[in-house]
Amino acid sequence: MNEINKNEKVIPQTILTLNDDFSLIKRFIDGDESVFKTLVNRHKEKVRNLIFVTLNSTDMIDDISQEVFISVFKKLDRFRFESQFTTWLYRITINKCRDHLRRVKIRSILSPFSASEEELSYPSVSMNDDVEIQEIVRKAVAQLPEKLRTPLILKDFEGLSYQEIAETLGTEVGTIKSRIFRARESLKKILEPYKKELL
Amino acid sequence: MMKWYNQNTKEQLSAYLDDELPKYERDLLEDKLISSAELRKELEENKKVKKLLSSLKRLPDDEYFATRLMEKIKGEKKSENLFSFLKKPVVAFGIISISLMGILKFYPDFFPTFLSKQKSNIIDFYTSNLKPFVYVADLSSEDIFNFAFNNNLSLNKEDRQMLLLGRDSSGNQFVEVKYAGSSASAFNLPVFVKSLKLNNVQKQTVDSILLSYSDDIASHILVNDKNTVAVNPSIWNYHNAIRSDLLSYVASVNKEVSDKIMPAAFIANNVSSTHRMQKPDELDEDTYFVFSPDTIFTRKLHHNKDDLKNEIRKFKKEMSQHTAELNKLKRFKIDVKVFPDEFTSSHEMKVMIDSNFCRVQIPQGIAMESYLPNFDSINSALDEAFDQLRSFNFDISVAAPVDESVTVYKEKKKKNRVKKFQFNVGDEGFAITDPDSIANFFRFYFQDSSKTFKFNDRMNQDMEVFKKEMEKFKIDMEKMRKELQKELKKNLEKKDPIEI
Numbered sequence: 001m002n003e004i005n006k007n008e009k010v011i012p013q014t015i016l017t018l019n020d021d022f023s024l025i026k027r028f029i030d031g032d033e034s035v036f037k038t039l040v041n042r043h044k045e046k047v048r049n050l051i052f053v054t055l056n057s058t059d060m061i062d063d064i065s066q067e068v069f070i071s072v073f074k075k076l077d078r079f080r081f082e083s084q085f086t087t088w089l090y091r092i093t094i095n096k097c098r099d100h101l102r103r104v105k106i107r108s109i110l111s112p113f114s115a116s117e118e119e120l121s122y123p124s125v126s127m128n129d130d131v132e133i134q135e136i137v138r139k140a141v142a143q144l145p146e147k148l149r150t151p152l153i154l155k156d157f158e159g160l161s162y163q164e165i166a167e168t169l170g171t172e173v174g175t176i177k178s179r180i181f182r183a184r185e186s187l188k189k190i191l192e193p194y195k196k197e198l199l
Numbered sequence: 200m201m202k203w204y205n206q207n208t209k210e211q212l213s214a215y216l217d218d219e220l221p222k223y224e225r226d227l228l229e230d231k232l233i234s235s236a237e238l239r240k241e242l243e244e245n246k247k248v249k250k251l252l253s254s255l256k257r258l259p260d261d262e263y264f265a266t267r268l269m270e271k272i273k274g275e276k277k278s279e280n281l282f283s284f285l286k287k288p289v290v291a292f293g294i295i296s297i298s299l300m301g302i303l304k305f306y307p308d309f310f311p312t313f314l315s316k317q318k319s320n321i322i323d324f325y326t327s328n329l330k331p332f333v334y335v336a337d338l339s340s341e342d343i344f345n346f347a348f349n350n351n352l353s354l355n356k357e358d359r360q361m362l363l364l365g366r367d368s369s370g371n372q373f374v375e376v377k378y379a380g381s382s383a384s385a386f387n388l389p390v391f392v393k394s395l396k397l398n399n400v401q402k403q404t405v406d407s408i409l410l411s412y413s414d415d416i417a418s419h420i421l422v423n424d425k426n427t428v429a430v431n432p433s434i435w436n437y438h439n440a441i442r443s444d445l446l447s448y449v450a451s452v453n454k455e456v457s458d459k460i461m462p463a464a465f466i467a468n469n470v471s472s473t474h475r476m477q478k479p480d481e482l483d484e485d486t487y488f489v490f491s492p493d494t495i496f497t498r499k500l501h502h503n504k505d506d507l508k509n510e511i512r513k514f515k516k517e518m519s520q521h522t523a524e525l526n527k528l529k530r531f532k533i534d535v536k537v538f539p540d541e542f543t544s545s546h547e548m549k550v551m552i553d554s555n556f557c558r559v560q561i562p563q564g565i566a567m568e569s570y571l572p573n574f575d576s577i578n579s580a581l582d583e584a585f586d587q588l589r590s591f592n593f594d595i596s597v598a599a600p601v602d603e604s605v606t607v608y609k610e611k612k613k614k615n616r617v618k619k620f621q622f623n624v625g626d627e628g629f630a631i632t633d634p635d636s637i638a639n640f641f642r643f644y645f646q647d648s649s650k651t652f653k654f655n656d657r658m659n660q661d662m663e664v665f666k667k668e669m670e671k672f673k674i675d676m677e678k679m680r681k682e683l684q685k686e687l688k689k690n691l692e693k694k695d696p697i698e699i
Contacts, residue, residue, distance in 0.1 A: 036269070037265045040264070040265040040269075041265045044261065044264050044265060045261075048258055048261065048264070049257050049258055052258055053255060058258075062261075065268075066267070066268050069268050069272075070268070070271065070275065133251075134255060134256055137251045137255060138255065141252070152252065153252070155217060156248075156249050156252035156253050157252050157255060159253070161219070162214075162217065162219045177210065177213070177214050177219065178210060180213060180214075180217065181209065181210040181213035181214070184213055184245055184248050185209070188248060191248075191251075198247065199244050199247050
């Protein structure tokens with residue numbers, strides 16, 4: 001019944017990652033800035049993919065990812081080792097994504113023309129085309145409210161536990177549990193036209 | 200109830216899928232799953248949704264991301280180091296000072312221009328939509344009488360705010376906006392009418408004289424919905440003209456009273472309002488003193504006087520059509536919490552502020568004076584005449600035979616205090632024949648006294664001496680009058696009077 005969850009449990013690796021991150025950060029704080037590149041290489045793909053799924057766009061991935069790591073570089077000497085580095089990194093990434101979405105929203109208000117309608121339209125699906133399915137799912141996720149979308153992505157795409165998600169977003173575990181459930185329900189409704197093919 | 204149960208179970212199902220349910224709840228749910236095909240279907244759907252997300256393709260690895268990032272960080276650090284000295288307060292202060300010096304060297308007018316622009320904006324704001332005072336209140340003959348006689352005009356009756364014209368101890372004219380408080384002048388139009396024993400026709404004439412100035416006054420006081428009042432200092436002309444008109448009317452209807460109250464200089468000039476006003480040399484008729492909630496300033500408001508009067512007449516006719524504007528303007532209320540600043544320097548205005556008033560002294564040399572009569576020389580006489588007219592107002596109770604002891608009371612109200620003058624006249628055999636003459640006599644000798652006096656022969660002798668001196672004084676004044684008239688003729692030839 002719980003195969004998926006059992007497969008996701010890779011506890012020895014997590015501990016190893018934690019220790020590696022902490023030791024790299026300690027070296028950085030001690031003045032060895034060269035270790036920062038190692039830290040970036042260990043986590044850059046998590047950050048880039050989280051941005052990609054959250055924004056459903058490849059345009060700004062590089063810029064926002066760089067903003068995230070520059071922010072980490074500037075604040076790393078104040079890291080308190082109270083939570084995992086990834087929790088902190090995800091929080092920064094999500095905040096940067098929110099900033100970007102806010103800027104886009106303001107621009108769309110100021111700009112009389114918007115491509116949003118085009119972006120929301122769905123292609124007719126040939127279920128053999130995996131690329132199109134991926135596109136549909138991404139667009140459906142993008143339609144979720146930000147409050148529901150982020151916990152769902154952190155859970156199903158990044159594989160974080162409810163506790164980790166709650167720490168990243170600064171909320172209670174119960175809230176996260178409820179939001180993930182509501183996100184799944186909403187996603188099912190959005191994907192209703194493709195129920196036969198996808199669900 | 201059923202729906203709530205389903206929702207809760209569905210939420211548990213979602214958490215079960217994520218392996219986030221406690222063992223007890225998990226066991227319960229698994230029991231339900233065994234017995235419910237619907238729940239199993241729900242779980243399958245959730246699994247598919249989860250799989251859709253977890254199987255989303257990841258971006259291809261960007262091998263050079265870290266290299267690009269480190270280059271960027273390196274570049275940012277360089278530029279930060281370059282300007283890090285700016286973070287030191289002394290350096291930052293120094294740079295700001297040097298920048299300011301540079302600005303002042305190359306653009307010495309930068310700050311004055313900037314300030315004057317800001318001032319101009321404030322002035323434009325407060326002087327917009329100024330309307331004649333009549334939009335706020337229709338002036339009654341009583342209001343105009345108070346304006347002439349008591350030097351004040353009620354601006355906002357509800358809040359007891361008034362415009363006050365006056366002279367300070369040095370004789371300089373000023374215009375003042377103030378809260379009236381609870382004091383009201385005892386000498387008002389009804390008292391004036393009663394003192395002069397005017398009949399109904401004469402009273403109506405006094406009213407018509409007063410009301411003939413209504414539009415003139417209204418066109419010299421402008422107000423707007425921004426709690427601003429603009430006063431044209433030439434309103435002093437009308438103040439003086441009304442006074443002279445009233446006094447000349449007193450002279451025409453009651454010569455006896457007039458002779459008693461008019462000072463010699465006043466009689467010598469044969470004062471009457473000719474409505475010929477002298478145009479001031481420096482402050483022209485377009486210049487208004489503007490009292491706003493933030494500041495006081497002078498401003499040229501290019502209102503054509505005739506246009507304003509026409510507007511007032513039209514407004515009075517069509518008052519019902521101006522309801523909205525009136526309602527807006529009727530909320531007009533002067534805020535005297537003002538402060539003087541550079542706005543006032545253009546005409547060297549002297550401004551005095553207190554908690555309940557705000558006074559602007561009209562600059563020397565540009566004070567408003569009428570041409571004929573020359574109020575500058577006669578103003579003190581006008582003040583004296585009005586003061587005597589005020590003193591003329593009292594009642595004498597005489598109710599005793601000539602031979603008996605009689606007590607005469609004179610009551611004079613001043614600032615809500617009543618002064619009583621008591622005279623015991625019976626013992627000396629003093630006969631009261633003409634209350635007016637006694638009143639005049641009392642006033643002359645004992646105007647500010649509160650003592651008790653007894654009349655005797657010595658007093659009568661003094662009275663005779665005084666009468667002779669007065670005769671002599673009249674002759675001197677007649678000579679002076681002729682000299683003054685010669686002077687006036689010369690002035691007439693020099694200056695070009697304006698007809699209004």
